[in-house]
Amino acid sequence: MTPKRGLFLVNLGSPDSPSVPHVRRYLDQFLNDPYVIDIPWVFRKLLVNGIILNTRPKKSAHAYSKIWTEQGSPLLTHSRELTKKVSEKLTGIPVVLGMRYGNPSIDQGLQQFKDQGITDLKIIPLYPQLAYASTESVRAEILRVLEKMNYQPRLEWVNDFYDHPRFIGAVAAKIKPVWEQKKPDALLLTYHGIPERHLTKPELKNEGCLVGNTCCDTITDKNRNCYRAQCYATSRALTQALGLQPHQVITSFQSRLGRTPWIKPYTDFVLKDLPVKGVKRLIAASPSFVADCLETLEEINMTYRESFLEGGGADFEYVECVNSSDEFVNTIATL
Numbered sequence: 001m002t003p004k005r006g007l008f009l010v011n012l013g014s015p016d017s018p019s020v021p022h023v024r025r026y027l028d029q030f031l032n033d034p035y036v037i038d039i040p041w042v043f044r045k046l047l048v049n050g051i052i053l054n055t056r057p058k059k060s061a062h063a064y065s066k067i068w069t070e071q072g073s074p075l076l077t078h079s080r081e082l083t084k085k086v087s088e089k090l091t092g093i094p095v096v097l098g099m100r101y102g103n104p105s106i107d108q109g110l111q112q113f114k115d116q117g118i119t120d121l122k123i124i125p126l127y128p129q130l131a132y133a134s135t136e137s138v139r140a141e142i143l144r145v146l147e148k149m150n151y152q153p154r155l156e157w158v159n160d161f162y163d164h165p166r167f168i169g170a171v172a173a174k175i176k177p178v179w180e181q182k183k184p185d186a187l188l189l190t191y192h193g194i195p196e197r198h199l200t201k202p203e204l205k206n207e208g209c210l211v212g213n214t215c216c217d218t219i220t221d222k223n224r225n226c227y228r229a230q231c232y233a234t235s236r237a238l239t240q241a242l243g244l245q246p247h248q249v250i251t252s253f254q255s256r257l258g259r260t261p262w263i264k265p266y267t268d269f270v271l272k273d274l275p276v277k278g279v280k281r282l283i284a285a286s287p288s289f290v291a292d293c294l295e296t297l298e299e300i301n302m303t304y305r306e307s308f309l310e311g312g313g314a315d316f317e318y319v320e321c322v323n324s325s326d327e328f329v330n331t332i333a334t335l
Contacts, residue, residue: 013099018064035137170327275312
């Protein structure tokens with residue numbers, strides 16, 4: 001029997017609208033994921049349902065309203081366009097989009113493959129760097145849904161693509177014209193942060209994480225699945241692709257939640273120090289996201305821009321994500 005192949009692209013997701021009820025429902029699903037807030041179930045419920053969902057939805061809804069477009073969520077719009085373009089490139093192979101939280105759901109996507117009789121399924125979580133709270137959460141949810149559906153296609157996973165030449169080329173193609181036009185003092189590469197404890201999860205099989213200041217300087221067999229090490233590897237690859245010097249590129253981590261230690265350096269702290277150090281003209285990009293979303297459009301391009309300029313910076317330019325650019329479509333098709 002000839003195998004029927006399919007490609008499943010999975011991204012994080014977003015609420016159905018920027019209304020408080022829709023944002024609350026989205027956050028309920030997102031924050032109650034044990035891969036995101038990895039504490040015992042009872043304490044997670046008390047924290048999320050007893051505290052966070054009583055305060056955060058209104059604030060988050062306001063933030064979403066500032067980036068919402070006529071087409072809806074930017075993340076969903078870009079992800080759908082990417083799926084469409086990849087489908088056109090991979091003739092004869094069904095390409096389906098699913099969101100880990102919200103719609104279209106992973107359940108809906110897998111049902112489409114089952115209905116089409118797909119026997120060989122390739123899965124690409126749209127996260128360049130592997131992380132417990134993102135990549136591993138997608139894996140666990142897909143396996144859970146497949147078991148519930150009694151559907152057993154052969155699975156092939158793309159765990160990461162943080163240093164894939166085509167991905168690096170796609171990101172560099174976005175940054176280069178902005179760098180040449182603006183001629184900034186530095187390039188800030190700000191990645192989504194994660195709790196430090198996620199780096200040492202046994203299932204990721206990392207060794208030596210958070211030991212000393214050089215553990216992320218190279219990728220080795222011991223830290224191959226380390227999110228922080230992969231982020232720094234992306235930064236090094238982009239530095240080389242753009243023909244920049246290491247001192248011209250700054251790596252940092254954003255979007256902290258809670259009081260536990262997250263991976264450092266923190267982007268908001270870095271931005272406060274840069275004008276003092278003479279960096280007045282800055283461009284910023286976030287290679288941990290492939291589609292523009294709340295964290296890039298509101299947090300980086302609005303909040304961080306304001307913070308940098310108020311702190312003495314003279315110019316701040318945000319570089320959009322790869323979204324559905326031809327270079328990134330080719331990246332996914334190649335993967």
